[in-house]
Amino acid sequence: MWLLKLTLAVAGLYAAVVTVVYVLQSWLIFPAGLAAFGPDLPAGGRHVELATKDGERVVLVRLPARQTPATPRPLLLGFAGNAWNADALALMLHQLFPEHQVTALHYRGYAPSSGSPSAAALFEDARRAHDHLATDAKAGIVAIGLSVGAAVAVDLATARPLRGIVMVTPFDSL
Template identity: 45%
Template sequence: MIWKLLLAPVFLYFIIVLAMFLFQDRLLFPAAMVGGARMPPGAELLRLQAASGETLHGLHLPAAGGPAAAGSPLLLGFGGNGWNAAAAAEYLHALYPDHDVVVFHYRGYAPSTGRAGAAALTADSLLVHDEVARRFPGRPIVAIGFSVGTGVAAYLASRRNLAGLILVTPFDSLRDVAATQYPWLPVRLLFRHPMPSAEWLRGRRLPVAILAGGSDTLVRPECTDALRKAVPNLVFDRTIAGAGHNDIYQRSAFQLAMDGALRAIKR
C-alpha cells in the first residue's frame, strides 16, 4: 500500500511530461485559436506554393499616399504565435505608414495550409523573402519579428542578406524560454522547436535593433541578454520600463522606440 502511494506522484509526473511532449506543438503554435483574417483596406493579396505542397497566404500593404520613397526599405513582418498576418500588417503599417509592409500567415494558420512548427516557419521565411525580393526588385528588406517571430526573422537573417533586423521581445533560444517557464520539466531533452536565435545571429554583421519589456515574465531578461551578447552589430537597444510580453505594443514609449529602431537601422 505504501509503495503505491509513493509511486502515485511519479506516475502523475510522467503523465504531465508525456502530455507536454505530445502537445507542445499546439501550445507553442495555437493556430486553431487565432481568429480569422480580416483584410485591411487597400491590401494586396499574396499567395505562395511551398515545395512540399502547402499554400501560404499573405498580404501587402502599400505605403500611404503613393509609392514609397526611392531606397526606402520594405518591411517584412513575422508576428507572434497568436497573431494573424492581417493584424501584424496593420500594426506595422500604423507604425510605419510611409513604408510598404508584407506579412504572411504562418503555415497552419488559416488561410495558409499545413502544420505549424519551428522548422516549417523558418523554411517558409526563405520562400517568403525570395518572393518579396522578386516582386520588389532592388528594394532593401528589413525584417521585423515579434515574440516567436523574432526566431523566424533571426533564421532568415542567417540565410539571406537583409538591410536590417528589428526584434521585439526576442530570445536567445525558444528552448531556453520554455526551460525557464517549466524548470521542473526536462524541457531541453524533449523540446522539438529550439529556434536558436543567438546561434543564428552570431557573426552576422547586419544592423540589429532589440526592444524588450522591462516586466516581461515570458521571455525573461536572461534570455534577451544572451541574445544581445551574440549580436555583433546592435545599433539600437531599448527596454520599455514596466512593459510585459503582451502589453508592450500599446505603450507610447514602445511605439516611439520602434520609430527610433528603424531610423537606427537606416543609418
C-alpha cells in the same frame, strides 16, 4: 505507508503532466487555432499566395505605404508570434510605419495558409517570401519578428541579405 502513497501519487501526477506537455508540444508552440482570421485589410491591401516545394500554399498579406516618402524606404517583412494572425501584425506595422510597404507571412497551418507548422517549414517559407519580395524591394527588406517570429527573422538573416532585423520579445531557447 501513507508517505509512500503520497510520493507515488505526486510522481504519477508529474509523469502525467510531462506526458501531456510532450504530446501537445507542437500545438503549444504553434497554436494555429488561436490565430483566427484577422481584421479586414485597408484599401490597397491584398493577399498573395505562394506555392511551396512540397505542394502547400502559404499566404502573404501585403499593404502599400500610406505615405509616399521622399526617399525609398525598405519593405518591412513581419513574422508574428505563435498565436498572432499575420493580418493583425501587418496592420499594426502599417500603423507604426506608414511610409513603408508592409508584408507579413501567414505560417503554414495558420489560415489562410495550408499545411502544418514546424520550425523547418517556417524557415523555408520565410526564404520563399523574401525571394518573392526582393525584386520589388528597391531599398531592401527589414525583417521584423515577434516572439517565435524572431527566430524566423534571425534564420532569414543568416540565409538572405537583409537591410536590417528587428526582434521584439525574442526567446533564447525553445
